Amino acid sequence: MNSLTKDNNNNPRYLAVKTLERISDGAYSNLQINNVIDSTKMSEKDTRLFTNIVYGVIQHRLTFEYYVSKLVKHPGKLQNWVKELLYTAIYQMIYLDKVPNRAIFDESIKIAKFRGHDGIRRLVTGVLHKIDRDGLPQITGMNAIEKQSIEASVPVWIIKQLNNQVGKAKTESILKSINQPANQSIRINIKKIEKKALVKELERIGFTVRDSEVAADALVLKDGVAAHTALFKEGFYTIQDESAMLPVQSMDIDGDDYILDTCAAPGGKTTQIAEHLTTGLVVALDLHENKLHKIMENAERMGVSENVEVHACDARKVGDIYEDNVFDKILVDAPCSGLGLIRRKPEIRYEKSLEDVEELAVVQGGILDSVATKVKVGGQIVYSTCTILNQENSKNVKDFLEKHPEFEEIKVKTDLNLQADRREDYLKIFPDDYGSDGFFIAGFKKVR
Numbered sequence: 001m002n003s004l005t006k007d008n009n010n011n012p013r014y015l016a017v018k019t020l021e022r023i024s025d026g027a028y029s030n031l032q033i034n035n036v037i038d039s040t041k042m043s044e045k046d047t048r049l050f051t052n053i054v055y056g057v058i059q060h061r062l063t064f065e066y067y068v069s070k071l072v073k074h075p076g077k078l079q080n081w082v083k084e085l086l087y088t089a090i091y092q093m094i095y096l097d098k099v100p101n102r103a104i105f106d107e108s109i110k111i112a113k114f115r116g117h118d119g120i121r122r123l124v125t126g127v128l129h130k131i132d133r134d135g136l137p138q139i140t141g142m143n144a145i146e147k148q149s150i151e152a153s154v155p156v157w158i159i160k161q162l163n164n165q166v167g168k169a170k171t172e173s174i175l176k177s178i179n180q181p182a183n184q185s186i187r188i189n190i191k192k193i194e195k196k197a198l199v200k201e202l203e204r205i206g207f208t209v210r211d212s213e214v215a216a217d218a219l220v221l222k223d224g225v226a227a228h229t230a231l232f233k234e235g236f237y238t239i240q241d242e243s244a245m246l247p248v249q250s251m252d253i254d255g256d257d258y259i260l261d262t263c264a265a266p267g268g269k270t271t272q273i274a275e276h277l278t279t280g281l282v283v284a285l286d287l288h289e290n291k292l293h294k295i296m297e298n299a300e301r302m303g304v305s306e307n308v309e310v311h312a313c314d315a316r317k318v319g320d321i322y323e324d325n326v327f328d329k330i331l332v333d334a335p336c337s338g339l340g341l342i343r344r345k346p347e348i349r350y351e352k353s354l355e356d357v358e359e360l361a362v363v364q365g366g367i368l369d370s371v372a373t374k375v376k377v378g379g380q381i382v383y384s385t386c387t388i389l390n391q392e393n394s395k396n397v398k399d400f401l402e403k404h405p406e407f408e409e410i411k412v413k414t415d416l417n418l419q420a421d422r423r424e425d426y427l428k429i430f431p432d433d434y435g436s437d438g439f440f441i442a443g444f445k446k447v448r
């Protein structure tokens with residue numbers, strides 16, 4: 001175990017507290033975590049512990065805030081880093097079976113002493129010993145939704161929306177599933193390698209590999225980091241959630257199609273489209289010019305750059321650039337609140353509000369309206385989001401069909417025929433359905 005030195009550069013618990021302070025000030029968790037991993041010399045084991053603690057505390061933040069509010073006399077007066085330190089200790093005590101409480105206490109008290117003064121050391125020691133002696137405080141004295149919110153660490157407004165839209169039992173099941181670890185899934189580059197051969201290679205270098213229940217070209221990996229292999233660098237696969245593979249699957253692409261991908265960065269779906277093209281082209285747009293290089297980098301790594309063109313453009317203004325009726329297919333993988341990614345990006349739940357959801361729905365509707373004239377008669381638009389609330393999903397489908405009688409909704413098909421007996425044409429995947437991200441996909445055909 002690391003002991004605290006003056007710079008603490010390699011101590012996973014100390015770094016976790018610092019990283020959590022930055023994230024609670026608004027920094028992105030994945031960027032902060034990657035920065036710390038890249039700029040320090042932690043062992044693989046300590047890197048895993050560091051990442052685990054940071055994500056774990058973010059996932060359970062509301063629960064831990066509640067506990068600390070009951071365990072100290074003046075929670076409002078605690079400095080941020082002391083709160084984060086207590087949360088990291090509580091997380092380890094509850095969720096990390098292999099770490100003995102004694103080690104958690106010693107390390108946490110050392111950090112308290114190093115960063116604070118004797119009073120803080122005494123406070124941290126007192127809180128941890130109280131938990132050890134009496135257990136964690138009961139979550140009581142509030143209504144059922146507030147209790148659910150604290151237990152699952154999900155804001156009340158999200159629970160209320162879900163209760164109204166999918167019912168209490170489904171909401172409960174979603175809440176239970178979102179604090180589980182996310183799957184590590186990859187999409188096979190069908191232009192470069194067959195599934196059987198890739199599985200063999202991955203197993204040879206130590207991965208445990210299984211088929212996905214969601215997407216035929218996906219594999220779910222354990223026991224290694226998919227982004228660190230030569231196979232990844234050489235473009236034999238890319239890292240993508242299983243549900244995120246479904247919008248392109250539903251597009252039924254022909255090799256010579258001319259396709260518009262309106263919200264394309266970092267290019268997960270652009271490269272998937274390009275893998276199906278021979279002489280065809282996918283035009284990938286994104287509002288942010290500085291993100292375009294990511295799309296091309298991915299296309300080059302995957303060996304499909306000849307079939308990809310990129311432009312910076314607000315998708316609500318495609319009318320200024322493209323003629324009407326030119327594209328065979330259009331993908332609108334819209335900017336959204338991302339609530340379907342709650343497992344992979346745990347802080348999303350605290351950052352988004354109902355107002356954001358409503359504002360994003362207006363942007364999404366604007367993009368759909370703007371691309372409607374650009375697809376050929378007989379062509380298709382696929383609309384997708386990685387969120388699970390109706391405002392950004394089925395409501396947009398309904399509004400689009402009302403405004404655009406020249407389109408008909410078509411049933412979304414997937415390679416593995418998911419939810420084949422559903423009543424709706426669109427496909428909704430919730431995070432508890434298969435353990436993949438929540439996603440929404442709808443398809444429209446231009447009939448006149």
Ligand SMILES: C[S@@+](CC[C@H](N)C(=O)[O-])C[C@H]1O[C@@H](n2cnc3c(N)ncnc32)[C@H](O)[C@@H]1O
Nearest residue numbers: 263264265266267268269286287314315333335
């Ligand atoms: C859900 S992400 C796209 C993910 C991408 N399709 C993939 O599979 O890798 C949405 C993207 O839309 C971009 N965006 C946001 N507003 C936009 C707009 N008005 N026009 C075009 N792109 C936009 C964002 O920069 C972001 O990269």
